Amino acid sequence: MRLSPALLKVRFCKAHLQKMHGGRTAVTGFRLIRTLAATSFQPMTQQIQNFEVKGGPQFGRAHLPLLRAALSAAGLDGFIIPHEDEYNNEYLPANAERLMWATGFTGSAGAAIVMSDRAAAFVDGRYTEQVKSQVDPELFEYADLVEFGIAGWIRANAKPREVIGYDPRLHSPDAMAKIEAAAKKAGASLKAVDVNPIDTAWEDRPTPPRAKVHPHPLELAGEDHSEKRRRIGADVEEDGADAAIITEPASIAWLFNLRGGDVSCTPLPLSAAILEKDGRATLFIEDEKLTDETRGHLGNEVALRPETEFGDGLKALTGKTVRVDPATSSAWVFQTLDGAGAELQRKPDPVALPKACKNSAEIEGSKKAHIRDGAALVRFLHWLDTDAQSGDVDEIAAAIQLETFRKQTPELKDISFETISAAGPNGAFPHYRVNTASTRRLERGSLYLVDSGGQYPDGTTDVTRTVPIGDPTAEMRRHFTLVLKGHIALSQIRFPEGTTGSALDVLARAPLWNEGFDYDHGTGHGVGSYLGVHEGPQRISKAPNAIALKPGMIVSNEPGYYKVGDYGIRIENLQFVTDAAPVPGGDRKMLGFEALTMAPIHRALVDTTLLSGAELQWLDAYHADVKAKLLPLLDGDVADWLVKACEPFQGATP
């Protein structure tokens, strides 16, 4: 890979959040080469993804001297570099790829600390190999991000009276409190900077994105933004606050019914907002992102100010009780409010839960998007079952082929994350991303795993299917069927109100556990409505999560099995929470799930001897539904293929 500043101007699509340990995931050799702000429904012609290798030790070698000069000029003995950007983004815009610029590391989580004479790069367990190839060990020692962390490093390594700088817009208040305490113990001190020295040192740093922001149509949003502001404002008031700080761009997008194009994979308008308890609001956003249509849409209850004035907006909250979320708003927000004499109320972003509970317009939109996306995916699955059975197709070609089918859908706005296109042993890495160095052929006798999704104006999709190339072995079929049993259990379950995703997680794992297997990632994440492919607050995972599943919440259901060195299996549908049909004689109201994702589950991998009658019944009913919904959109060989793929295992076709 050439170290070209131009290359850094592209925006990187970050990976499947929370797949592993609730953290973020690898981005190895993946980048987007266009700006995604089109608003008209035109089939895309450009290729969305490319597969070049990115990052590498040359970054640190070239940039560390520049950074140290900037630190020296700023009177700092060191500087802390987190992966995070100003917006807590999952997908960083190119101007915020500071950690990669300084170190060459491209993982989705990590940090570095650069002192005048030494430096350390911090990664978690997923990246212990990757860091070796991307970060020069002559320049950086490697350290554990989770157990040791920046705080641990500073306590052990900082020298008395050293002054270590940090950018308070890039850290959470709680993380900074820990680091502050560590610096104090070491006799060193921390200094918040106004201008990030990396931004000073970084020649040709890309400009921040300035994509146009557009209204999200009411027929898709299902609720006017004035109504949303009023009811969230009333919640804020009921909880005893005068105003709430909203810094999560997805929350802003939902609250004001706006969609932007500042980052890849998610139509976010990077900005900040203050919501008053009466529902009035101030949106801090760069002027050039706004159109007359958007100004009109926002109306006179939403004051518009440049984003550079957000600090002034915070300072004006003197004496007010202000709700602010330490998980989404930065230390800078807290310090500014505190300095202004506001009373801070630490509570979750008040938009997060209402946003997660989709209304009927959003659910209907999601269903339509999933049928559209399903038809594209079926074209691809047919292609895999025919052309790709040659054994000569490689992972990149397959990913491009899938992208091509999706782009033939005129409504596609973007992919919702980088496609995981993983052949054979690459599939055993749950967070694998293909690049030109890693790509493998889809060989006969192997499994191919594809995890992908699209962004449509009416919904966001995320689906994983595993497909045999050639004849699968009995072992592959057994492993696949165990994963399928877990998937079915989490599809069929009915549960009372108040049940959390943590309580349901075991259902997807039990069939694997009973055979001595497990998977090291969560089972399900929330999904937005033409917004983030990963959203909270609900989650289905081993990690405790106190949020009850509520009607309208969309979650993924994606158990897996990974045989290192051989293959990976994952079956993922999105499903939404809905009232369950009452069972005769039942005495309690139950909730249940309804599948959104429409795509056949490969029958050659199903070992029916391992499935119960009820499980086969679920599979047949699901396939009947897939066929009924997708067949009208398909014709010719693909339609014939779909009919066969959806044939019932039990009895006659329904």
Next chain:
Amino acid sequence: MRLSPALLKVRFCKAHLQKMHGGRTAVTGFRLIRTLAATSFQPMTQQIQNFEVKGGPQFGRAHLPLLRAALSAAGLDGFIIPHEDEYNNEYLPANAERLMWATGFTGSAGAAIVMSDRAAAFVDGRYTEQVKSQVDPELFEYADLVEFGIAGWIRANAKPREVIGYDPRLHSPDAMAKIEAAAKKAGASLKAVDVNPIDTAWEDRPTPPRAKVHPHPLELAGEDHSEKRRRIGADVEEDGADAAIITEPASIAWLFNLRGGDVSCTPLPLSAAILEKDGRATLFIEDEKLTDETRGHLGNEVALRPETEFGDGLKALTGKTVRVDPATSSAWVFQTLDGAGAELQRKPDPVALPKACKNSAEIEGSKKAHIRDGAALVRFLHWLDTDAQSGDVDEIAAAIQLETFRKQTPELKDISFETISAAGPNGAFPHYRVNTASTRRLERGSLYLVDSGGQYPDGTTDVTRTVPIGDPTAEMRRHFTLVLKGHIALSQIRFPEGTTGSALDVLARAPLWNEGFDYDHGTGHGVGSYLGVHEGPQRISKAPNAIALKPGMIVSNEPGYYKVGDYGIRIENLQFVTDAAPVPGGDRKMLGFEALTMAPIHRALVDTTLLSGAELQWLDAYHADVKAKLLPLLDGDVADWLVKACEPFQGATP
């Protein structure tokens, strides 16, 4: 019920902790009429349980004037009366039944506040009916214990400058902090008392129990107390403390290998201890409880001081870092340490987790106790299937009959909790306790539910079976089989290390949920080794619990179904966590459960059409195990009955 002071001298056996909402449970009309400190293995002859109605409005009518006079004499405008005693006991000794004395309320959780001119009684959702019959509404307003609580009442009702007393030995520090804040907001103030005014006002108050404390034999404990003290002390040191405060009597019993007899149902030595990081300890215990054998057993690394000097022991910790558990040690302990200038380290009781993980001697002992207890229970189940089928037996007679069979076991030391002997509609109350007013006949065409347990020197048992009287209906069999499916799922599951009981809870509920049912209590609690029938820190329930299940932990597995006005169903075994046998091809180490409880599950209630082959296989294997272990202890009709009760549903007898 006569309001006799003598009646208050008996000790009350408190109920199934945490069955409902994690709280404690009802004690209606139940009391123990003997002192349980026998040490030799002699079959008991006295009746352990009796079934008189207790509590009632006459308590408040007689005692409120006495209490108000004592408050006036102490210069207090009011006083807070929690249910808890000085030892956070599940089963209060008679001298600590202060809430019942003041109000007449006998529930296992609750509180009251008595002001000079008004008073309130606080109960949770389980007791909203019971409080009406036991607490005079002319004297007490009723208030919600959980949502409103003492803090809520004080904030709403206390008048400026009122001084409200409390006994700091009876409250947790966190509960008191909340109440303090409420009093401050109301302009009132709290005053900690040294002498509880109830103890002053209570004429003929029973003396505190002074049962002899005996060594728990090494062959049953499996680990010498010096070794226990050293390893727990090392844990305390590793966590950065100089000493730990141990106030939970069960922790003291385990740590020093002692058993006492101060309360019913659990062989607790009421006392307190300070454990130093080097393993040396001071045990604060009344001299008259000690024997020469016990003094010799404790040796010279355990200093013995009267319990009245515990405060002096705490005050001597000036400058030390002291580990203390806010969930088990009282506000008084915290205040005393704080006043002495100790540095408080708020952490769980360091004994709780090691105590929960039984060693092989304890597990082997538990197995033996369960076989012994199972034989007694089989005699009872046989009796239910024969004599009690007449329809003329009542709940009290059945409970006495079961107690009689258990007492024929020479090793029985006590019952482990009051027997739940519930016929027909009484079974629909999960926490039901029979008294002379509530007892019902076991009528033909009904279900009878019996939840009971014994204390043996080598183990504690707790088992529930549901039995048909006459022919069960198809509906009863369906409901029973759904509960059984949940029980089997939680018996069969294999799970990786790190899995919590909260993660497994759904397995026991899913078959019920899928048919529109649920139960409003936890699925499983920890059980001690000849100690508490309810112990933590592990738990299987909807409520989040961060404690991973570890080998040696004993937990109950007790799903249920309750049809109000008709019947209740519960199936409870104790089971322990053990390494699961590896499955061929499995790639991860798994843990699993092994059943301790040995008693047939009534075959007439099993609808085999609702069970899978694997479920029937579990049931047959369990019954084969029960038969193999219990048959040698039985003969005649009972042995014949057991053979039939354990006949396999599938194929030939193994």
